[in-house]
Amino acid sequence: MKLSAAVVLTLVSLACTTNVRADEITLTAKEMFSRATPLNLRLSADGEAIGRLTGELIETDGNAAGYSYKPNEEVLADGIVIEKELRVRLTIHNKALVQVAPTDVRPSRAYLLVGHTGKSMSAEINGQQVPLGEPAKAGNYWKRFEVPVSALKDGLNSIKLRGDGKIWIARNDDHAADDVWKQFVEPSSFKFSSGGSPRSTKLGKNNDIEGEYYVRLYLEGTAHVSSGLFLLPMLDAANLAGKPTASPNAKVKSIRIKVTGDWGGLGSPAIILRAPPQTGHSKEFEFRADESEMNLLATSSKPLPQYFRIQLQMPSADATHHPQLKSITIATEIEAAGNWSDKLTLAAAHNPELPESLLPVAPHEFQFERLDHPRLQQLRKEYQLDEVVKGCTTDLQRMEKLAAWSSQLWAKGHLSEIYPKWDALEILKNHSDGTPIGGFCQQYNIVFLQACESLGMVGRCVSIGAGDHGLKIRSGHEVVEIWSNELSKWIYVDGQAAWYLVDKETREPLDLLELRARQVAHFQEKPYRAAEVVVLAKSPYEWKGFGEFPAFTELRMIPHTQFLDGKLPMPLNQGMRGWFWTGHRVWTDDLYPASVLYSHRITSPRDWNFPINQTHLWLEQKEKPGEVDVRLTHNMPSFEHFVVQIDGEAERSLKGNDLTWSLKPGENRVQVRAVNKLGIAGPPSWIKVAFKPGS
Template sequence: MAAKTMKSRMPLREAYEAGQLARDVQMAPGSRSLTLSDLLLVEDDGPGARALSLAWPTTWETVAGGRQARKVLHVARPEALGATLVFNGNPARGESEPLKIAVNGHVLTYRDPYGDGDTGVWHHVPVSAQWLRKGRNDIVFSCDGPGGWWLSIAPHREIVLNAPERKAVAGSRSELSVDHGRTWGRGLGPDAEQAGEYMVRLSVRQYRKQGELIGPVIDLGATDAESDGASVAGSVRVRSLAVRATGKKPSGTSVQLHVRTGSSPLYDDASWGPWRACRGGRATPSRADHRFAQWRVTLSTGNPKASPEVTGVEVQARVEPALPAWAKGIRLTDGHNESVRYTSIPFEYERFDLPQLKSLRRKFKLDRVIAGAKDELEAIRRLRHWVATRWDWAPPGHPYPLWDAHDILGRKDGMCVHFAIALMQCALAVGLQARFTFGGFQHATVGGKHQGGHEVTEVWSNQFGKWVYMDATSTRDECFLDRRTGVPLSMLEFHDETMRLYLGTRPAPLEGVRAKAEKRSPRLRVWSKDNARPTEGPAPVRLRWGPVYWMSRNNFYARRRPEPIAQGRVHWCWPGYRVWWDAQTPRKPWFDHHTCRRSDLEWTINQVRFAAEYSDEPGVVTLRLSTVTPDFETFLVSIDGGPWTAVGDSVPWRLGPGGNRIEMRVRNRAGVLGNTSWLELEWGA
């Protein structure tokens, strides 16, 4: 067959979402360009951070009169587009004098903009980027008032527990003076004997040195390069391959392109070749018979204030397809090929075979809890309701509960965070992937009442092919469904509806949101407790799901630390969370890991992506199966409605005259099945 030219120019926003990885790059909300990430957090308190709380044992510094606090932050590259100083604390009750802050000798005054008496909140103060120095930067806090201000302290022991690699420097960058700054010592706190770091951070607006976007896999054998792949192709020989990026490269910046090729529809080490640099826009496939290709664009800068901009990537291939004569008698009658969405978060999954999960399943008879459920959603709801009815919400006493359902379920106290952890690990115990997520404005009021935050669980639903929001707190015990489709919402979808209800299209200020009354959504239905069906009326939506956050792992049995200190008991301080931002939701300058890429938070698992290819033998179609399945056990196929059979990643499918159907799915090591891809062909043999 004659060679043909195949072009792929997916809109960059689509490629950004459909690609395999976006590391240290961003497509900011509303932007049409890919740039380097432009926000960097400088901190050394994070691993041991726990905010000031009068209701919970903590440590803090009083800054008043002759007592001054000095924080040293080290900045590698002081050139910046802007900077924000953030600190955790609050004025002492009744204190009216401002806090004085000296940044490398430049003095500014700061007054509490909140004034609601809340303790241990994050304050943010813009500072001139010109004040920053390479290396050591001194920030000194003082107050002339009698009560002064309180600054939170991250204890040295907890910093080192969560980040042993910081042992050499932990506690060496915070100092206290009791004589108006004439002398300084490292002993902190009321007795000047505590070791730790003041919770003071610097958010610097500057571009990362380097980042990369790995685009989606391109099928060079498809008649339509952007089809979903539910088709059959012949083998191909790649004669030439060219890749071109469009955009801007300011002075001191660069863009490099690489390509790799392979024989499977998703990347894996065994069937794909290495990255090869594009020279003059040309690339060489690892093998001429590789049907699939993928590009990588790498952005670099030597100037922290400038980034290259990429507006598009185009792939053009000259391929020679080979279609056997018998394939002319084939007609595609139906097909569904799952598309895989990748996260850039290096999420760490718990293994299903861990003794703690097996013990949890056995000890609490979780199989009985879900026995008889008519579908997976009912099983998840039963599990949620079971957790929600183990105890009544109550602030826990000492010691604070571990990230361990055994510990939590053995107590009779706990808050939303503990219900969420228990549900996450109970779901894992029965083979369902789950993750911990939470949200809340730092300051939000409804009818004058402070709203606070809330922690919940998301469970991966094989039934719906998405993450679904589940609140196992005893006072809630609910999930939310789209009224039209009946599909449960994810956390990010719930965030979208919360912002629409309370803000319309307006952006939310960092200082928080005030509403006169709680809103209800006619678009949603709430399904509470063990009710047989969802409530018919509009669902109540609390003002909590503006800023939303995710833990980047669920493997707290395999590896306890690092973990947030007293999660849920005090304001969120740990910098390891993954934080969502969009046009309405600003980035939080006290956190580091922000993303505006939906796939980073709504990635898919437990699905089969296949590639079907005619073989030379008449009546045989070869299927290459790929998946992203945590704790994967095997692929399964069913032919023409027959039994499910375990197979490898390459399946020879022998067709018979007339209609033929093959279904494909995965099974994880806990025995849970993923959803199904399928292909139907009619052969007029």
């Protein structure tokens, strides 16, 4: 039986005043999902509830999995046994219900995933012989065997494999950033002979490789408490309703949060309220409620924050229990002096909310390359990129010129001998035959991306392919999307194929998620908006429609572009053999789910197409009627300063993050843009208000 519950967190200040007013908002599941940052959550098809993404990948090889130029294979033969140890969690303990027995969260199905090239294989799991039927494919190169859930145990599981052919090894020394190869301190892959030799961590034909076998588990129908997080944008306790300005000198007396939903008997969600230091507190303010209801009194030394974020951690899910979040109500009481908000009317505004930080794995925590990096500026100068884009007046025109340029830089690469660093200058360096080292689609698009970055335009790398559901299109292409400030969106422009796609009717350039939706509709024989290709230069490729290359149905994003210093994890020789790296952020939905090889899945369009270069304005009344404090936040990579425009005056630079706006009777307008270190300004955010001082 499902239990219906409401979780309430109330914080009350001790301050007393006669000038107290209340504010309250309620957000439905659909409204929350459109505004918040979800992690491993999904919106139901009817938009009425938010639930957990189920399915859990368990692996220890993903950080260094991929094509290696070094020996990375284990040859299976008579007498050779390989063993993989993987930790599985089948029970959870509810901290709030310590007297209650642990909850069983066994999956509905379990799959053994093996990077194996042979014809036969047998398995033993926790000492039990497990029959392996005909495998399905995962990611083209992996085999997926269903195994009995009953063979698994809570804790460390031993998986022993025998057979013929080869199993790949993720070498420890192949990790793209050796200083972060610390996730798995203890090895989990071993080799021994059935004749009784001791097991060894020295793998490979010559027993000289340290690393992890390509052996993983995927559990269907379960999700653990470590995932399922949800973060709302920054809220103003004095202005929940979104009035033109907040009250001056607001002192928050109380904050009340009420979450409603069906929790499936697995405990209540945790509510976490945070106020980061940049909102005026000397240190981060945090309160967490794990129980269904809690009340706290604030002391004079710990006042309640006016600006705060709300994070929810959903209960676990298993094969039969699926917690559902349906709404959230936030109510505040504040005391304020000199409130003159009745003299203001919001006439119009474009003031987008900024995506909030959740975890380092979230897309909006994307780590962008420094636009003033010396290597980028050397590329710009050495290859005269200012001349390449001479005469261009828009972002799209510059992208067109740079994509045409990058597509013509070499005809044949040298990847059979060397896979260059993700550095355009290294890719363009001459090989011994006098031609650039070059490469394939990955290298063309890295050169294109870094050329854009050198001129102040920001991009990201995405692998696209057909996925695991039978789409018959040549799979695998490494591409980029570049952010357009004019269009306020990501645009897929191909630095190898020298093309981009536009909506046939509106002529607006399309992003990868839009192209994916149209291709899925094409193969499901559903209606979709037509697209056309814009060809920028001659290339070996021709776009013939959504029924042919390239495949957009599986999108795998690399969560950073800091390739030049090599300090962040990266895929191993991306594109040379499959896409095994588990650091990708992968789009998934019911129409065409992501491969079981990936654990970081994204379901929110806003979270996938996170906006950048944005500015948000917070307006707060000052005590003197007609004076407004404007506080500014931004999410611009390589930020340098703001530019401000008041009414029709010329733009002026602002080094800080706040200003005083003196209103005149009648209509007033303030506009702000963020500017990066190369002088490129982001889209404008603006607010227009009407001020009637005598009313």
